[in-house]
Amino acid sequence: MAKIDDSVKKKVPELRFPGFTDDWEERKLGDLATSFEYGLNASAKSFDGTHKYIRITDIDDSSRKFNSQSLTSPDIDLSSADNYKLKNGDILFARTGASVGKSYIYADSDGLVYYAGFLIRARIKSGVDSNFVFQHTLTSSYENFIRVTSQRSGQPGVNAKEYSTFEISVPSYEEQRKIGSFFKQLDDTITLHQRKIDLLKEQKKGYLQKMFPKNGAKVPELRFEGFADDWEQRKLGEFSDVRDGTHASPKYVSQGHPMVTSKNLTHSGLDMTDVSFLTDEDFNEINKRSKVSIGDILFGMIGTIGNPVIVDRDDFAIKNVALIKEKTSNPITNKWLLQYLKSPSFNRFIQKENAGGTQKFIALG
Template identity: 50%
Template structure:
């Protein structure tokens, strides 16, 4: 058993006893440095005529951080084989960290490695490929526009590995953690699908709360708005340690999560007006670029958020439920409106008068509140599940750092 550590490039250097920071109770032996070619193999089998029903895994099917998505039915000319319990690793753009522990056999893209080992437990190998010691080697890529991990780099690198019993415990731990993450992702997906179905049924008035049968009235967004205004640039906002700057460029269409940025500099020369700050219930629309059609409802009662210059704020009248209007903007009717209106030469854009002409439907304020409350609660559940998944991913990353050398 060697008493070595590595220099970050996978080369042997003399060092202290090689062991991770966090271990299962009862394990104290040093980990052994093994050359990649000794413990990891890449499968190079091919099948001439894959069966029609065989699983076909392409790069787009691999999920960042582990797992599968999308259609796995045969739809390519892939003939490269993988076996059950192989680790599939996306070698094209390896920084995306795409991998999957195969629970079946099938064919795959040539841009995916199918890894196996006769020296390592399969589950441990899968966890190892997610560790920094493996990814650091995979990131030593060839090519610039389409970087690919090179097998020679992996084969010549050194990896620290424990004895079989500890391998098994580590592998099982990360398998259970990933299964938990997958289960939470499935819950999130089902909840998002349920919300989309309810949006369609409720705003097409096919499904209503008991006791409501009045017809909905057609109106314009501008008819129910006190005022609309454009956002202001960050350079026009003073920074006093509390002001936050709203951008919805990268808002997530499913979770509705949005980044709110702290202003970058304390030496802003201009003062913003109190009217520039968002009030609870303000509805904000993106007006230029790829973000056209994205919306944001300010649910916060804080008054320290200023909307960016490429946004339009609508402040609704007092007898209108903001949540009801916001959720209506997520429906298909609104998406069709955006698709038509945003078609322009050059960069797409929508101005405030065009948004004000958007047609929507109103019911009584009581039913508005019922509908808004329902979708608000669903959004809270979606946000909570998203946060739980994020925390589990952070925990997994921390364990990978602590349990591998």
């Protein structure tokens, strides 16, 4: 690496590998790359079996890997497109739109890949570890950089010159390699486990399809040994206490009790990262009719329908969300009911109830 002026700001991390003691130096991304280039201005066509085309939508949001499930090729004469071929260690950046800032690092194992026009390629210098640089694009400081830099009068965007100003703390090349390799191994392990999780999710979908009776059937296609009786058709209100949250628009405050709506119900559970807050007075008033208890089921009623979750906390109020409580004499547990509410047969019922209309809504009665 080039000699650094003594005035350059120096840092050391809180945790580092043994054998490294030198200070880290603050550098700009532009100092670590030989060039920043925009991609091909070409549409996509069916995959020709060799030439792959990567666009913003082909970069997986969570893993940042090249999603190869729906491969395409550039719809252009590639005889003069060598400059758009990716080389090992190239880093791509999304330059505009909602995905601005999304990044991807190319590896030879991804095959022959050309990159599209809404992406910017940074070709990293020799003597700099590309994996180390790429890991910086997954940090909170990078997110803050993108949020501030991408602000535009129209849609958000970051151009090549602006990307080159992103500041990175850099150690010696050997320490870069050690860190880059460490995080790459972690990323590969996460990807491997994610594939296993995806397979388990598909397996669960299959079980949900077969372990609940289909329309008109008295028994499911698949069941545990020792059970032979017909299943009964019952209405939810017969064995559960079903109510809903407030439909009013209370005054929100900067701190207080969380208010949960349909947007906070996700496939993986209750997401409290984006909530409004209520005063004690409004919280207590709403809870007179719809107090949430641990073990209750919440179900989206308006807009986003479904996403049932069993709650494991009771410090919030609900709005436009169905609340399902177990009755004392209830022969049905909420744990069983939750799985039924996720089954294909119930989803078909929801789709039928919401056929037509502009605002999706499901009534309790």
